[in-house]
Amino acid sequence: MVKDEDDPSKTLFIWVLEDQDGISKLAEKLTEAAKNVLKDAGKYGEQATAKIGEFVSNSTKLTEAITGLSIGTARNAANYVVQVGGRSSNILNIFDKNHISSLGNPKWWVRFDMPHGNVPYHHINVNKAVTGLKDPHTKISSATAHAAGLTGRALQALNKISPALTALALLDNVYQVGNNVIIDLTNGSKRNTVEALAKILATYPEATLGAKAGASIGTTVLPGVGTLAGTVFGSVFGPCVLSDLTGVAMTSVLDQLQMDIIQKTCEKCQKDFECRKYETGDINMCDGCRTDKDVTKKITRVEIIGLVVEKIRSKL
Structure with missing residues (x-):
């Protein structure tokens, strides 16, 4: 499990809820950036389609993405419970497994609520027992609340299938190594297998680093649900970005060692x-x-x- 003092997203979470002026300015910037992206949506769509095609056809990248996804979902499943709904006013509840109640259950950390009682607007609640922060009942739009609910459903599903994703990643890693073993048996070499194993081993710290960065970024966008979603996206894209650098370094080292050259x-x-x-x-x-x-x-x-x-x- 990730301890609070080791998780920068928790510190950032508190800052986001306390600095509402800063978040309003950030939201304006994000909205402005989104409008600029929409102007060139057609061009970006064509580029994205091409990139996705290249990505899917690259078995190494696909393996890294699957492994990263399994790491991100496992990290979330180990630390959080996601519950959609609950009481009549609840949209989404996130429970923190690092904070256990006297009954032995995870304490709720973040809650997205509809208008109710003395709070006549959609808002985010936080548990002081977890964050150390007095609940500010942070106001959000109905659209944001709806988006949080939909994202929560996806995160809840990912938490449930986390063991299956881990098994899939393991099988895919074995498959990739097996392919390279076949090539090495054909060529009377060992370098392909060494590289495949090294890339798989490097994927885990790359995914962990990406997950932490993604959690921090996600927290600034939407505390709680953004933290978990950022963890998943960061764990997937972290290896995909960093693996190219790792691959270049590995090739350079193996060339210097003249392995199978x-x-x-x-x-x-x-x-x-x-x-x-x-x-x-x-x-x-x-x-x-x-x-x-x-x-x-x-x-x-x-x-x-x-x-x-x-x-x-x-x-x-």
């Missing part, structure tokens, strides 16, 4: 060349002389299973 002389043109064994296998012709037929054919999963079975039989 052999200096050879082309048997056709007699020129010296660098054979990247992990890409082409142990080949004796340079890029300019070789053809696709000269590159080792990739071993299939069926062939790998056959080799394993044969190996086991030989030991019996």
